[in-house]
Amino acid sequence: MTNKIIQKWREGAGKVYLPEELDEREPLVREILELKKQKNAIILGHNYMTPDVYHGISDVVGDSLELARRSKESNADIILFNGVHFMAETAKILNPSRKVLIADLKAGCSLAESMTGEDVRQLRKKYPGVPIVSYINCTADVKTEVDIICTSANAVKIVESLASDTVLVVPDGYLAQNIQKQTKKKIIPWPGKCMVHELYTEFDVDVARKSFPQAKIIAHPECKETVTAKVDFTGSTSQMGKYIRESGADQVLLMTECSMGDNLRAEFPKVNFISSCQTCPHMKKITLEKVRDALRDEKYEILLSDDTIKRARASLDRMLAVV
Secondary structure: OHHHHHHHHHHHHOOOOOHHHHHHHHHHHHHHHHHHHHHOEEEEEEOOOOHHHHOOOOOEEEOHHHHHHHHHOOOOOEEEEEOOHHHHHHHHHHOOOOEEEOOOOOOOOOOHHHOOHHHHHHHHHHOOOOOEEEEOOOOHHHHHHOOEEEOOOOHHHHHHHOOOOEEEEEOEHHHHHHHHOOOOOEEEEOOEOOOOHHHOOHHHHHHHHHHOOOOEEEEOOOOOHHHHOOOOEEOOHHHHHHHHHHHOOOEEEEEOEHHHHHHHHHHOOOOEEEOOOEOOOOHHHOOHHHHHHHHHHOOOEOOOOHHHHHHHHHHHHHHHHHO
């Protein structure tokens, strides 16, 4: 079984790395697979992980909510979340009795760190009675204070499910802009931004159109509204893969985190992916060496109070009841 996993890892990561680079990494991958078995651990790999981390050692790959939900289905004693801190917190909220680890405590998120629970409490005073929807890319502290969570895939549905004609959407201001285009409700945004997606501009789309007229251009809804207005498709990381599959596109340009394209190359070998690469330095803190160390030493554990878990879980459960 291990050899089959190694073969899968080499095939996937081999779309990006040279054979000698794979040879150098293979002993470490084998060590991780053995530790995973010894510890009865499940490894979750976010779409923005580098290919050497994403392929082979990850039991489940996908976006943050899908990974957290899938972790509940396993009988693992340990959950190692290869992503950023708020994602590991979400896994802990959904799996309070299990040990949840992250390989680097400094793997943060500019968007999640743009807002605190106190900020939410101040918004309630400023806009009494207005429901607050938070994008799942937020801290556990924020999740405890908002009314309901959304993802980039279900944000419009969540907003439309609320009785109020006015809705606060936090913390991503650009996601709020993109929701506003699709609803008659008044959306009040919070000015948070993803440091990766905010770099894409309308000019980038125009240059791409001229340079690659046959390419389908895909953007994430964390990009500016002026960007998403000009591309062929806007969607979450999971929706991007679905669009590529269903559109039959031969050439794709992704306006999202760099490793998303690297990892999709393995899934769609016949598609020509054109790089428009912006890299998340926080995601790139997760390396094979740190994954090995986290499993071996069972560090770094995500610890949340019972009250935080209970209150944050309530906002997640309200979303799951809608979708």
